Amino acid sequence: MSLNRIGTGALRIAQQVASRVVNHNGTWLLKIVPRLRPPNAAAVQAVVRAAAVPRQLSRNPLMRMIQMTIRHSRHIARPLSNIVMNHRTFFGLDQRPRYVRRQFLFKKPRTDFGIVERVRDLFGTKERYNEHLKKSTLPDRLSAYDIGGNIGYGCNAAVYALRLQSDGPGAATPSTTDKDLKAYPLALKLMFNYEHDRRNNEDGLWSGMGAELAPFPKAAALLKGRMGDFRPLPASHPNIVHVGTAFVDSMPILPDAKQNYPMALPTAVMYDAIEPDPKTLFIVMRRYRLTLQAYLREQPRVSLWARRALVAQLMEGCVFLYKHKVAQRDMKSDNILLSYDNDGEIPQLVISDFGCALANGSFIVDYRHEGMDLGGNLRTRAPEIASALPPSMVDFSMADTWAAGALSYEIFTKLNPFYSVLSSSTYKEYELPILSDRIPEPTRKAVAAVMRRDPKERLPPSIAANVFSLSLFRFGADLHELLPSFASEPLAKEIRKVSKRVERVIDDMISLLAAETISARITSRDLITRAELQLRATFMARLDRDELWASLAFFRETPSPSDTSGCESDVESAV
Structure with missing residues (x-):
């Protein structure tokens, strides 16, 4: 017989003894206790009450059920708790560890x-659904890599075609043909080290060139605090350039x-003298076909739909930077990279070149x-x-939001007005x-709203990106027809009066x-291009009702579509 059974049996005997003591006012207990000292009936009664022995159940079935319910009341809530837990698990409402979740079982x-x-x-x-x-x-x-032809170089770095090491033939000359892009799908950014005579230079390479790693999520682990408050x-x-890895290695x-x-x-x-093994910093990135500047120059006929998709992707990149308090600070067409397979396809757009980026967790700079x-x-x-x-x-x-608005003019008209006509420090909005x-x-309203001179009145990038993406969907141009109940309201804030109907819409x-996006991804890429599918997935992955x-x-419809001043009330309400 196990010790557990012995203990259980002893407990039951003690309960019976205590029960008889309760029924006979303690006289039976006094008979079996040795008379070491005169009996104290009050003390015996106190001990019996402290035992908290459950009374016997009633013979009446209804009363017995009530007694059992009261005695085991915690079992009543158990089925309801299972319902709540299953509901929260199914919808992913609580991602905390299980031991924490049990403590707050009925949290709203x-x-x-x-x-x-x-x-x-x-x-x-x-x-x-989101590649x-x-x-x-x-x-x-x-x-571990094969280095191909030179793609370009500047004062601080050179970029080469790259692929994982293989037995295939290398590229003798730089090329952006489809064949070369498939053979060399990566790009190697070789940073220039002008201090090869400096000993133990690896820390200096990371700290001096680390700003280039702002779009690399693993940069913080690589830098190990060498750049102070730098936050990639x-x-x-x-819509941000994809950095695969970064490392310091021998300079080839x-x-x-x-x-x-x-x-x-x-x-x-x-x-006069250099290190025995001179090194520099290498950054491995996804390879893109060409810059936005070259695309607009080389492609004679770019459809309006493709231009609108490019503007939407550009603003999605700004939304992500704004959310994580990173300012790229050099938003221009030759720092925007595009990738596509054929000339008729809508390109995938990314923001690149973060060498001037402000990435320390704050947008404020003390300009001394x-x-x-x-x-x-x-x-x-x-x-x-x-x-x-x-x-x-x-x-x-x-x-960055304002600079993206200026780039929108270049995408739509092939001319950035701030390169030739206007000055960003003195221009008037009507110019x-x-x-x-x-x-x-x-789309025209949103572009005008992000070009406001006062940053406090400027349209937030998330709302501008929503407008660009919604207008790209097949019914986007006629979206006001889906909302007839507030199409004639004077102010956007009055939409709240019909909130239930609009919420359903x-x-x-x-x-x-x-x-539509899921079915297009499953059936055929000819219906919606790869860039559009990714744009939709990016937009829907950050949906917010407000x-x-x-x-x-x-x-909302305005009397004069070409009159941008007619949208002031709507823009102010949105901001």
Whole structure:
């Protein structure tokens, strides 16, 4: 017989003894207790009461059921607790560890979990519907790769075609043909080290060139605090240049090196002595076809639909940067890269070149003297940056959004007005070029709103991106027809009066977009291009009801579609 059974039996005997004591007022207990001292009936009764022995159940079935219910009341809530737990698990309402979740079993679940939130979670977590969520790992040594032809070079780096090491033939000359892009799908950015005579230079390489790693989520682990408060982006994004890995390795002397960048080599005449094994920083990235500037110059006929998709992707990249408090600070067409397979396809757009980026967790810069570099091209600086005078605190929070608006003019018209006609520090809003009537009115309104001189009145990038994406969907140009109940209201805030009807329209609209996107991904890529599918997934992965409400204000009809001043009330309400 086990000790557990012995203990259980002893407990039952003790309960029977205590029960008899209760029924006979303690006299039976006094008979078996040795008379070591005179009995104290009051003490015996206190001991009996402290035992808390359950009384026997009644013979009446109804009373016995009531007694059992009261005695085991905790079992009543157990079925309900299972329902709550299953509900929270199914909808992913609580992602905390199980031991924490049990402590707050009946915590009130989310009340805003509707169709919009389900679609957002679907496209934000499932690789099947959002290809960008797929992860890959690349080696962190130069010997694991084959280096192809030179793609380009500047003062600080050279870029080469790259692929994982294989037995295939190498590329003798740089090329952007489909064949070469498939053979060399990666790009190697070789950073120039002008201090090959400096000993133990690896820390200096990381700290001096680490700003290039702002779009690399693993940069913080590599830098190990060498750059102080530097905070790279915590995750990758389909409209931010994809960095696969970064590492320090021996500096190679490639066939074109002595001709293109001789002063960056360890063999430069300026060195009296160099390290035995000179090194530099290498960054491995996804390879893209060409820059936005080259695309607009080389492609004679780019459809309006493709231009609108490019603007939407550009603003999605700005949304991600704004969310994580990173300012690229050099937003221009030759820092925007495109990738596509054929000339008729809508390109995939990414923001690149983060060498001037502000990535320290704050948009505020203490501008103490004129010698401080505020980053970027003078002509593409936002008004609040271009007109700043020291000493002052400069806010970069809306600078990239304004620069993206200026790039929108270049995408739509092939001409950036701030390169030739206007100055960002002195221009007036009415001096901005009028976009073609062929561009949907909501898009024109949003572009005008992000070009406001006052950053406080400027349209947030998330709302602007919503407008661009919604107008791209097949029914986007006629979205106001789906909302007839507020199409004639004077102010966008009055939409709230018919909130229930509009909420249903929003749910139906998002359901339709999700269904169309999923079916197009499963059936045929000819219906919707790869870039558009990714744009939709990016948009739906960050859905927010309040931002959707603000975006709908731009789809209200105005008497004069070409009159941008007619949207002031809508823009102010949205901001």
